[in-house]
Amino acid sequence: MILAIGCLPFLSPAVAAYVCPSCYGLQRVTGSLFVDPAMSVEDRTKLQEVVALAAVQVADFYGSFDHLLAHEFSHVELHAQIGVFRLLMGAIPAWFDEGLAVIVADDPRYLRPGTTSATRCSAEPGGDLPSSPFKWGPAAGKTPGLYAQAACRVMR
Ligand SMILES: [Zn+2]
Numbered sequence: 001m002i003l004a005i006g007c008l009p010f011l012s013p014a015v016a017a018y019v020c021p022s023c024y025g026l027q028r029v030t031g032s033l034f035v036d037p038a039m040s041v042e043d044r045t046k047l048q049e050v051v052a053l054a055a056v057q058v059a060d061f062y063g064s065f066d067h068l069l070a071h072e073f074s075h076v077e078l079h080a081q082i083g084v085f086r087l088l089m090g091a092i093p094a095w096f097d098e099g100l101a102v103i104v105a106d107d108p109r110y111l112r113p114g115t116t117s118a119t120r121c122s123a124e125p126g127g128d129l130p131s132s133p134f135k136w137g138p139a140a141g142k143t144p145g146l147y148a149q150a151a152c153r154v155m156r
C-alpha cells in the first residue's frame with residue numbers, strides 16, 4: 001500500500017494533483033477551482049464562466065446544486081481529515097462515509113424531518129452494509145434505500 005501511494009504521482013498524476021493541487025503548481029482561482037499559473041486572465045475568466053454555466057445546468061436538471069455540493073464536500077473534508085493513507089487502508093467503511101454525507105447534506109430523499117435518529121431515520125439498516133467503496137457503488141445501484149440505511153446507522 002505504501003508503495004502504491006508512493007507511486008501514485010507517477011502512475012496517476014491527475015489523481016495526485018486532485019489530492020494536492022498546489023504540489024503540482026496549480027494556482028487557486030476560487031475555492032475549488034485551480035488552474036495552471038500560465039493561464040491567461042482572459043482564459044481564467046472564460047473558464048470561470050463555463051464552470052458557472054455548468055453549475056446552473058446541473059442545478060436546473062437536479063433542482064438543487066447546493067445539495068449535491070454539500071454531499072460531495074462532506075466526502076472531501078472527511079477524506080482530508082482522515083488522510084489519504086488511512087483512507088486507502090480502509091480506516092472508515094464506505095457506509096459510514098456515505099451515511100455521513102447524507103446527514104451533512106440534510107438530504108430529504110433519505111432523511112425525515114426531526115432532530116433525533118428516531119425521527120430522522122427513514123430506512124432501518126437490515127444487516128451488514130458495504131464497507132468497501134468498490135462494493136458500495138454496485139450495491140447502491142441495486143438497493144434504493146441503501147443511503148437512507150447508512151445515514152440511519154451513522155446517526156445511531
Ligand atoms: Zn457519496
